Amino acid sequence: MQHRISEFLVGLLFGLGLILSGMTDPSKVLGFLDIFGLWDPSLALVMGGAIAVGFFAFALAKKRTVNILGGALHLPTSSHIDKPLVIGAVLFGAGWGLAGFCPGPALVSLASGQIKAAAFVVFMLAGMQLFEMRDRRATQAE
Numbered sequence: 566m567q568h569r570i571s572e573f574l575v576g577l578l579f580g581l582g583l584i585l586s587g588m589t590d591p592s593k594v595l596g597f598l599d600i601f602g603l604w605d606p607s608l609a610l611v612m613g614g615a616i617a618v619g620f621f622a623f624a625l626a627k628k629r630t631v632n633i634l635g636g637a638l639h640l641p642t643s644s645h646i647d648k649p650l651v652i653g654a655v656l657f658g659a660g661w662g663l664a665g666f667c668p669g670p671a672l673v674s675l676a677s678g679q680i681k682a683a684a685f686v687v688f689m690l691a692g693m694q695l696f697e698m699r700d701r702r703a704t705q706a707e
Contacts, residue, residue: 567634568634568636571634579669580669580672580673580676583669583670583673584673586607586611587607588608588611588670589670589673589674589677590665591664591665591666591674591681592665593605593607593608593665594608594661594665594666594667594670595662595665596608597609598662623640626638626640627640656692660685660688660689664681664685666681666682666685668689671685671686671689672686
């Protein structure tokens with residue numbers, strides 16, 4: 566139960582950060598991507614802050630064997646760049662650029678009743694389901 570409460574609190578903090586920084590507004594994201602028009606650098610500042618926090622958090626985490634709540638700590642070990650990773654990154658970036666949402670802000674915006682966010686989340690979930698189906702078929706074919 567303690568893990569669920571901490572997960573909820575971290576998610577709440579993340580969602581509030583997205584709202585306060587304005588990153589739930591697709592026009593902010595699209596303004597950042599419009600480098601030849603009215604470029605809005607605010608997303609770069611939010612990303613820079615997130616990268617700085619992540620850099621120090623991962624440096625600390627690499628020195629630990631358990632997480633803050635005492636559970637096992639599993640960090641990614643692979644640095645292999647393969648075709649599925651590149652295709653997934655391209656699809657993620659294309660969806661982000663077309664809609665102005667990535668998954669976190671889309672879920673926060675969905676909770677506020679934005680129709681565009683609802684459409685994004687529906688198609689995001691459909692894409693996740695298609696990936697799972699393809700992955701199961703590939704595993705069964707092996």
